């Protein structure tokens with residue numbers, strides 16, 4: 048959607064809603080310019096049409112060489128203009144470091160994970176956050192690694208931050224466990240490549256959502272996501288769910304799934320379940336657009352990094368080192 | 369005419385055959401009455417009128433689906449002001465507790481095959 052739109056946002060109480068204006072994040076052009084281009088294209092098309100008509104009516108015989116070139120010229124011109132016009136709008140903000148915190152939205156959910164606390168507790172061997180998430184959302188536990196489905200998982204610093212490590216890095220950091228999940232990127236490549244809009248960014252709060260009803264299982268989004276945050280259901284997941292949480296749907300064969308920042312809980316003014324379940328209080332969640340939020344406070348005083356920020360996806364999960 | 373009896377039998381057989389659609393329809397109507405559905409709730413009213421729901425529940429469900437998934441709009445307000453969670457599993461199935469006796473019975477009577485809903489949505493009252 049282009050230009051100004053109005054977004055209804057609710058935080059806190061359900062009645063505590065207000066309307067804010069939102070702008071499209073892609074390069075906006077003034078309406079006048081758009082109109083100009085549209086009129087230009089129409090004129091070109093009309094000329095082309097008229098030429099064709101004249102030839103057919105006058106000659107009532109095949110197209111002559113000269114006329115053919117006339118039409119070809121006009122067609123090429125309009126095609127060129129169209130390509131130019133389209134390509135001019137096809138790119139979002141360029142992403143060196145991806146410093147695009149969307150300031151126009153009232154809410155921008157984000158997560159801060161303290162890697163210094165993570166994995167230190169007595170219960171951490173069998174991460175309670177991971178279990179809580181996968182149990183609440185009916186994420187199947189499939190033994191075959193090739194068919195694995197995961198919303199949140201753990202890997203070493205070395206693997207999680209391949210561009211921010213080196214051969215001589217201290218062992219403790221190199222092997223430090225890091226919780227990984229969908230970054231709910233502010234400029235999500237998965238959304239850009241999805242041909243059906245099954246995955247989309249919720250403009251009112253920045254969540255990158257999945258509409259399983261629309262997913263055709265093409266897996267473009269999985270190639271698009273540079274973080275491996277998405278899983279495909281290669282096998283029917285139901286038999287691999289130990290205990291189905293009947294208050295939440297399961298998925299079916301052939302769709303992609305991932306973390307949703309617990310959209311169903313946010314709707315009830317609850318934070319994500321991994322935040323609640325972490326005994327070390329290593330995960331904090333909040334509104335990045337609120338300068339007084341806990342996430343903002345932590346970020347303002349800690350050394351934080353994000354995964355592969357140079358790709359310009361503007362990930363919204365921050366890691367304290 | 370020695371063949372009178374045969375002719376009469378022939379005419380009778382003919383009549384029976386020709387009227388097949390009428391008596392077959394009568395018998396079929398007797399055995400094919402719409403099923404009586406078990407609702408299984410003390411509630412008096414659905415989120416919309418019974419007639420509306422009978423004809424349009426699939427559209428309502430699609431609309432709720434889009435509202436919830438795509439627009440983060442999860443609350444339905446009934447005409448009388450009562451609020452409902454727009455949820456197949458957590459609202460509809462709370463009253464229509466027996467999927468077999470409610471959804472399935474009517475779907476099979478009307479020859480509607482099991483919709484995709486249940487590939488992912490749980491029947492919360494199963495087992």
Ligand code: SF4
Nearest residue numbers: 241262263265266268
């Ligand atoms: S697999 Fe589904 S969500 Fe992913 S790009 Fe294809 S349609 Fe979109």
Ligand code: SF4
Nearest residue numbers: 229230232235237272
């Ligand atoms: S982490 Fe991957 S799946 Fe999540 S929003 Fe970013 S690109 Fe999309």
